[in-house]
Amino acid sequence: MLSKSQISLIKSLQxxxxxxxxxxxxxxxxxxxxxxxxxPYSIQTLFYTPAIAAKLPKIPKKLNFQEITVAELExxxxxxxxxxxxxxxxxxxxxxxxxxxxxxKFTLVLDGIQDPGNLGTIIRTADxxxxxxxxxxxxxxxxxxxxxVQATMGSLARVKVHYTTLTDLLTTLPLPIxxxxxxxxxxxxxxxxxEGLIVMGNEGNGLRPDIEQLISEAITIPRVGNAExxxxxxxxxxxxSELNRKRYK
Numbered sequence: 503m504l505s506k507s508q509i510s511l512i513k514s515l516q517x518x519x520x521x522x523x524x525x526x527x528x529x530x531x532x533x534x535x536x537x538x539x540x541x542p543y544s545i546q547t548l549f550y551t552p553a554i555a556a557k558l559p560k561i562p563k564k565l566n567f568q569e570i571t572v573a574e575l576e577x578x579x580x581x582x583x584x585x586x587x588x589x590x591x592x593x594x595x596x597x598x599x600x601x602x603x604x605x606x607k608f609t610l611v612l613d614g615i616q617d618p619g620n621l622g623t624i625i626r627t628a629d630x631x632x633x634x635x636x637x638x639x640x641x642x643x644x645x646x647x648x649x650x651v652q653a654t655m656g657s658l659a660r661v662k663v664h665y666t667t668l669t670d671l672l673t674t675l676p677l678p679i680x681x682x683x684x685x686x687x688x689x690x691x692x693x694x695x696x697e698g699l700i701v702m703g704n705e706g707n708g709l710r711p712d713i714e715q716l717i718s719e720a721i722t723i724p725r726v727g728n729a730e731x732x733x734x735x736x737x738x739x740x741x742x743s744e745l746n747r748k749r750y751k
Contacts, residue, residue, distance in 0.1 A: 504549075504574045512578040512590065518644050525593045527646035531585035532557065537656030538591055539565070546590040551575055554586040580648045593646055599637055599664050601675060606697050608745050611679075612638045613668060613713050614704035615734060621645065622653020623735035624702075629657035631742040636661060637699075639668045672716045675699065679718045681709055682737055686720030689744050700745070702738050 514520035515528050526546060529535050532554050538545060547566045555569065575584045610628055615621050621643050628636055643650060645663040654661075672679060678698035701717065703709035709717070723732060723740055732740075 504568075504570055504577065509577055512588070515590070516580050516648055518647065521593065521644070521646055526590050527593055527651060528580065528648055529589045529591050529651055530579060530581055530587070530648070531652075532587040534652070534654075534656040535587045535589045537659040538589060541659035543594065543659060544592040546592060548590075549575070549578070549588045551586045581652070594662075596662055596664055599635065599666065599671060599675075601677075604635055604675075604697075604699075605677065608633060608694070608697065609699050610636045610738065610742075611668065611672075611699045611701040612636060612642050613701060613709050614639050614707070615642045615702070617705055617734075618643050618647050618649035619653050620705065620733065620735045621647075622650045624738045625650070625654045625661050625663065626657040627735070627739045627742055628661050629654075631746050633742065634660075634662060636663045637668070637671065638663060638665050640665050669712055669716065672699070672701075672713070679716060680721050681714060681717035681719070682722070682741065683709065683714070683717075683720040684722055684731075686722040689721050689723050689741065692719070692721055694745055694748060700738075700741050702734055702741075705734050 511524065512528065515524065515526055521527050529538055535548065545565055547568055549568050549570050551570060551572055572584070575588065578588060579585070610624065610633055612621070612624065615624070615638070625636065625645065638645070642665065645658065651658055678695060679701060680694065680698055681701045682703060701709060701713065703713075721741075723737060
């Protein structure tokens with residue numbers, strides 16, 4: 503049976519302030535929870551309903567399990583339709599980004615991404631294309647926001663998301679910096695080489711001027727139709743796909 507203090511804690515984790523305070527975030531749905539169980543993440547408590555009890559012996563880790571009723575799950579879920587499992591997961595303490603961890607590969611850099619769905623899509627896309635790290639500006643939406651976590655469909659368990667002051671970082675890393683801009687070199691004719699940073703800008707304003715000044719090469723996805731712009735999640739997917747395609751040439 504859930505205690506009042508447990509209910510209060512779990513509901514508080516919908517807010518960034520309390521996620522920071524408790525260093526915990528919520529993952530919902532058995533499939534997503536299973537991704538974190540088999541990852542390096544540390545799970546504090548796994549709450550589950552009788553409907554998935556039979557699956558639990560298949561989980562390889564020793565965890566703090568707590569069976570709850572559907573009615574109790576409805577009290578703590580952040581979803582319109584509650585899933586059968588909810589986990590409290592510890593926020594990882596990633597070390598600062600260093601060159602050794604990102605050289606000879608491509609890394610996404612996000613400047614002021616605000617929409618949780620967009621960040622979730624970008625994390626899931628990074629996972630699909632084997633991108634291990636995403637570096638975010640400090641004002642990018644929290645990767646442990648429940649809406650972001652849900653949108654990643656478990657991919658957050660495999661992609662490290664770092665937050666830092668981008669101007670400080672970009673001036674110290676000796677890597678090519680490619681920026682997604684409306685006026686730039688055609689992405690389909692660009693030789694990206696074997697490593698670099700791919701910088702994607704805010705949904706409405708693009709890259710900030712101080713970040714744009716640090717770009718080694720501006721890259722654009724050529725427009726054929728009449729749309730004003732591309733969703734940043736879609737644009738990021740196109741960049742990742744193009745980087746991947748060139749590996750097979």
